[in-house]
Every structure is written in structure tokens, then in C-alpha cells.
Amino acid sequence: MRAYTVLMTAAFAVLGGCTDHGDTAGSAEAAASVRPVLTQVARPSDTVTLGPFAGTIEPRYQAQLGFQIPGRMVGRDVTVGDIVKKGQRLAALDTIVSRFDLTRAEADLADARAQAENADSAEGRTRRLMTGNSVSQATLDQAVARRDTARARVDQALASLQKARDQMGYTELKAEFDGVVTQRLAEIGQVLSAGQGVFTVARPDGREAVVDIPEAYVGALPPDCRFTVALQSAPDLTTTGRVREIAPLAEAGTRSKRIRIALDNPGPAFRLGATIDVALASKVRPRFLLPPSALLEEGDRRSVWIVAPDGKSVTRRDVTAAAERDRAEPGLIAIIDGLKAGDRVVVAGVHSLTDGQPVRLTDDAV
Numbered sequence: 001m002r003a004y005t006v007l008m009t010a011a012f013a014v015l016g017g018c019t020d021h022g023d024t025a026g027s028a029e030a031a032a033s034v035r036p037v038l039t040q041v042a043r044p045s046d047t048v049t050l051g052p053f054a055g056t057i058e059p060r061y062q063a064q065l066g067f068q069i070p071g072r073m074v075g076r077d078v079t080v081g082d083i084v085k086k087g088q089r090l091a092a093l094d095t096i097v098s099r100f101d102l103t104r105a106e107a108d109l110a111d112a113r114a115q116a117e118n119a120d121s122a123e124g125r126t127r128r129l130m131t132g133n134s135v136s137q138a139t140l141d142q143a144v145a146r147r148d149t150a151r152a153r154v155d156q157a158l159a160s161l162q163k164a165r166d167q168m169g170y171t172e173l174k175a176e177f178d179g180v181v182t183q184r185l186a187e188i189g190q191v192l193s194a195g196q197g198v199f200t201v202a203r204p205d206g207r208e209a210v211v212d213i214p215e216a217y218v219g220a221l222p223p224d225c226r227f228t229v230a231l232q233s234a235p236d237l238t239t240t241g242r243v244r245e246i247a248p249l250a251e252a253g254t255r256s257k258r259i260r261i262a263l264d265n266p267g268p269a270f271r272l273g274a275t276i277d278v279a280l281a282s283k284v285r286p287r288f289l290l291p292p293s294a295l296l297e298e299g300d301r302r303s304v305w306i307v308a309p310d311g312k313s314v315t316r317r318d319v320t321a322a323a324e325r326d327r328a329e330p331g332l333i334a335i336i337d338g339l340k341a342g343d344r345v346v347v348a349g350v351h352s353l354t355d356g357q358p359v360r361l362t363d364d365a366v
Contacts (some may be wrong), residue, residue, distance in 0.1 A: 027266065038346070054278075059148060064194070064201065065198060068170045071097065072191045076184075084201060090173045091198055105157070105161040109154070112153040153336045173199070179203045182200050214256050231275075232271060233275070239265065304316075
């Protein structure tokens with residue numbers, strides 16, 4: 001009897017152990033069916049922001065100034081950043097060669113005038129002799145020709161003298177307008193050729209924003225759009241501007257086009273060379289921006305998984321996506337129908353869920 005009791009006790013113990021193991025397995029299976037999900041709360045947006053793109057403030061009008069004659073530069077009166085006035089001297093060339101040319105031109109003019117006076121006297125004497133039939137008509141004609149030639153040489157010498165005087169003036173490089181020096185291209189002692197650039201002078205009154213924008217975005221710019229321009233060093237300082245010029249060709253390496261934006265009354269802080277951020281905000285149809293991983297596509301059907309209000313299950317809901325991805329928000333898709341504000345959308349692992357699937361939130365999206 002005692003042996004029977006021991007056997008029964010052992011049997012119950014084994015059965016009890018089997019029952020506990022089965023309950024544990026069932027609990028593990030139930031826990032495994034609850035999937036952790038990453039979600040995002042849907043919020044409507046009715047503004048598309050293009051950018052920001054980095055650029056600089058550059059002058060609308062600028063000129064590269066150089067000497068009109070060759071020579072060795074011996075003086076430089078300004079440098080980069082200096083403000084200059086119209087007619088102010090910027091640099092100077094060695095005047096030795098020009099002075100020699102001027103002296104020679106003056107001597108040539110004196111010689112031509114002496115020759116002209118001699119020719120005039122000869123022509124007068126020949127004419128008087130002609131009245132007495134002492135010389136032939138041919139001799140008088142030759143005297144007249146020599147007189148006219150001598151007078152022409154005087155005119156030629158005068159022109160050469162004026163040219164030599166002008167070249168003396170060309171030994172000084174002067175500002176053509178009020179502006180600021182933005183570039184220095186030559187140094188003292190350098191031998192320059194005629195027309196070689198020495199300084200770049202810009203007019204500070206005409207400032208504009210210059211920025212490179214991807215070619216795909218340029219074609220989508222609305223007509224008469226107005227950009228917002230902010231200083232990178234002081235983002236609170238902003239101004240607006242309109243597109244003045246779009247480069248006809250895209251840059252080969254980046255496939256971007258250079259855009260020049262005329263600024264509307266920029267403040268003094270928008271100095272030439274300042275680094276800026278350029279952006280364009282425009283109104284569009286209200287839509288919800290989501291990462292592409294949130295969209296479940298099966299043929300023509302597009303849907304998302306919506307978490308129940310209690311946060312414990314998901315439901316599949318069909319949505320309508322925009323024809324193109326939002327260009328102002330790279331990497332996102334725009335849902336224009338099927339969502340409402342406050343919906344919690346699953347944004348990862350959408351292909352492993354089923355309708356009514358128990359879930360567990362792993363994020364703190366609000």
C-alpha cells in the first residue's frame with residue numbers, strides 16, 4: 001500500500017510538471033505574436049519648403065580694371081576691401097618709357113613744324129618766280145606738294161604727341177565708379193601686358209544672392225516666386241528676393257544651376273561675400289509627410305497600418321499618395337487622402353503585420 005502511494009505521488013508530480021511546461025510554452029507563443037512597432041503621429045502640412053541652399057552675397061555690377069598700356073607696376077594704393085571713389089588712383093606703372101615716348105613726340109612735332117615753315121617759304125618764293133616766268137609750272141607744283149606734305153606731317157606729329165600724353169595718363173589706373181575692391185590680381189614689380197587685370201571693383205549698391213540649386217528643382221520653381229534669404233552667421237536677419245537670372249547650362253559635376261536672386265532692400269549686414277541660406281516656401285494642398293517605409297504597396301493598392309487608440313493592435317487603411325515625392329522634403333512621401341491628424345502610423349516592418357495584429361509600441365511619438 002505504501003509503495004502504491006509513492007507511485008501515485010510521482011505520477012502526479014510528473015503530470016504537474018508537464019502542465020507547467022505547457023503553460024509556459026503557451027505564454028511564450030502568445031508573447032511572440034505581439035510585435036513591437038515603430039510609429040509616427042500623422043500631422044498635416046500645407047507648406048512646401050525648397051531648401052535651404054547655401055550661397056553667397058555677390059555684387060550685381062563689377063568690373064575687372066587693368067592698364068591700357070604694358071609696363072612694370074611700381075605702385076598700388078588700395079587692397080581688397082577698400083572703398084574707392086570715382087577717379088581715385090588705384091595703381092601706377094613705371095613712367096620712364098612713357099616719358100621717353102613723350103619727349104620724342106615733342107621733338108618730332110618741332111621738326112615737322114620747322115619743315116612746314118621751310119616748305120611754306122619755298123612755295124612762296126617759287127610762286128613769285130612763277131609770276132616772272134623764271135620757273136616752270138612743274139617746279140611750282142612740286143613746291144606746293146612739298147608744302148602740303150610738310151603740313152600733313154605737322155598734323156601727324158600733333159596726333160603722336162597727343163597719344164604720348166594720353167599714354168602718360170594711362171600709367172595711372174583709376175576707378176571708373178564708386179565701389180569696393182573685391183579682388184587683387186597683380187603685385188608691385190610685376191610686368192603687365194595691356195589689358196591685364198589688376199583689380200576687381202564692385203558696386204556695393206547692387207547686391208544679390210548667388211546660389212546653386214539642383215537642376216530638377218529649378219524646373220519646378222513657380223513663376224514670380226519669392227525666396228527668403230538668411231545670414232548663416234545670424235539666422236534671424238532675413239530678407240527676400242526674386243529670381244533675376246538662371247544659368248542656361250547645369251554644372252557638369254553636380255547637375256546644378258546657378259541662380260541669381262535680386263534682394264529687396266537688404267540691410268547692411270548683407271555684406272559682399274557673406275554666406276547665406278536661401279529657401280522657398282509655398283502653399284500646397286494639405287498632406288501628411290511619412291517615410292517611404294510606412295507605405296505598403298500591393299499592385300495598385302497603397303495602404304498604411306494604423307495603431308488602435310489603445311495602442312495594442314493595428315488596422316490596415318488604404319491611402320492616396322501624391323504622384324511624386326515631395327521635392328522639398330527629400331526622402332519622404334506625401335499622403336493626400338486616407339489619413340487624419342493624430343493617426344499613429346507604423347513606419348517600419350509593415351510587410352510583417354496582419355490586420356488586427358497585436359502590437360507593442362517601442363517609441364514615444366506624440
